[in-house]
Amino acid sequence: MATDADDLKFRDPETAQEIAADIEEQMARIGQPVEIMHVCGSHEQVIAKFGLRSMLPSELTITMGPGCPVCVTNMPEVDEAVALAEAGKTVATYGDMFEVPGTTKSLADAAAEGADVEVVYSASDAVELAEDNPDEDVIFFATGFETTAAPTAAVLQADPPENFYVLSAHKYVPPAMEVVAEMPATSVDGFLAAGHAATITGYGLFEDFVSEYDLPVVVGGFEPIDVLFGIRKLLSFIENDEDGLANAYPRCVSREGNEAAMDAIDDVFELTAGEWRGIADIPDANFELSEEYADHAARQQFDIGVVDGDADPLTEECICGDIMAGTASPDGCDLFGEECTPTNPVGACMVSDEGTCKIWHEYGGRPDL
Ligand code: SF4
Numbered sequence: 001m002a003t004d005a006d007d008l009k010f011r012d013p014e015t016a017q018e019i020a021a022d023i024e025e026q027m028a029r030i031g032q033p034v035e036i037m038h039v040c041g042s043h044e045q046v047i048a049k050f051g052l053r054s055m056l057p058s059e060l061t062i063t064m065g066p067g068c069p070v071c072v073t074n075m076p077e078v079d080e081a082v083a084l085a086e087a088g089k090t091v092a093t094y095g096d097m098f099e100v101p102g103t104t105k106s107l108a109d110a111a112a113e114g115a116d117v118e119v120v121y122s123a124s125d126a127v128e129l130a131e132d133n134p135d136e137d138v139i140f141f142a143t144g145f146e147t148t149a150a151p152t153a154a155v156l157q158a159d160p161p162e163n164f165y166v167l168s169a170h171k172y173v174p175p176a177m178e179v180v181a182e183m184p185a186t187s188v189d190g191f192l193a194a195g196h197a198a199t200i201t202g203y204g205l206f207e208d209f210v211s212e213y214d215l216p217v218v219v220g221g222f223e224p225i226d227v228l229f230g231i232r233k234l235l236s237f238i239e240n241d242e243d244g245l246a247n248a249y250p251r252c253v254s255r256e257g258n259e260a261a262m263d264a265i266d267d268v269f270e271l272t273a274g275e276w277r278g279i280a281d282i283p284d285a286n287f288e289l290s291e292e293y294a295d296h297a298a299r300q301q302f303d304i305g306v307v308d309g310d311a312d313p314l315t316e317e318c319i320c321g322d323i324m325a326g327t328a329s330p331d332g333c334d335l336f337g338e339e340c341t342p343t344n345p346v347g348a349c350m351v352s353d354e355g356t357c358k359i360w361h362e363y364g365g366r367p368d369l
Pocket of ligand 1: 317318319320323330333334335336337340341345346347348349350357
């Protein structure tokens with residue numbers, strides 16, 4: 001093996017070729033197809049942008065799992081945000097959520113019809129919006145995994161103004177990995193876990209998962225060499241039939257993670273069951289505000305009357321859920337690049353920069369990735 005995680009030059013082509021050669025040898029020794037799932041849109045971005053799949057043996061499949069927070073935000077959650085906007089509230093949300101289709105419309109559609117929808121870059125920006133507009137109810141439609149749940153928790157702990165509310169669609173990744181690992185249609189041999197989420201949770205979080213599911217997990221960073229290094233480490237576990245756990249992102253991730261951030265999350269949120277768009281109803285995978293923060297919980301403070309309506313018939317053909325479960329690829333969708341494009345998205349996977357369909361569309365799809 002040519003390099004050690006601490007000595008990586010993160011975009012060095014020579015190092016990449018050396019690791020790819022190691023991977024080829026590992027695959028030859030393993031002698032059968034291997035599937036590795038990563039759980040992060042940022043991993044898919046780097047894999048596509050740098051054409052990493054083209055460097056790997058064809059028997060090695062790298063799939064993306066439920067790692068796009070925008071994509072797994074459930075349609076009824078978008079409907080709630082739209083209903084609040086249409087009821088005259090100011091809805092603040094991250095830019096990626098703006099065009100995600102709900103059942104009948106997106107927040108962008110609501111804004112086009114006159115609703116007040118503001119794009120913010122952080123939870124703090126949403127608080128500032130509430131401070132600047134004391135006569136408005138400002139609803140922060142809060143999405144994302146642990147990395148964005150932590151700042152949402154922090155602003156709630158910091159005594160925000162009374163007119164600031166959170167509509168939480170935050171999600172917790174580990175239970176979703178368990179559901180994917182148990183799906184009969186998946187054949188995952190190991191997980192490349194998201195480094196940024198692990199900066200919050202710590203990589204020790206995966207110890208129980210590894211022993212319960214007999215699947216190796218490697219926490220990986222977001223440069224090409226990080227990803228290749230993580231894949232090589234996973235293959236060494238698979239080759240030796242080990243259900244190992246490794247941290248291939250030591251410059252950011254520790255075993256314990258960010259304990260202050262986790263304390264804030266534990267204080268502000270409780271985990272509840274909830275639907276991940278197109279995947280499954282997953283126990284303990286949704287962050288809902290705890291009773292102590294009920295005064296700022298949009299679902300408790302407002303009667304959110306979601307208007308019924310029929311979804312666009314094309315959404316019936318969207319296989320975004322299967323893609324996020326790792327059982328399909330964008331090129332398996334008949335709408336990919338035709339009826340569904342980034343400027344006219346049918347499903348959430350074509351909206352977000354972390355959505356597999358949008359990434360594949362941007363970088364040319366198979367076989368160019
Ligand atoms: Fe859904 Fe569009 Fe992706 Fe097809 S291409 S799975 S319709 S998001």
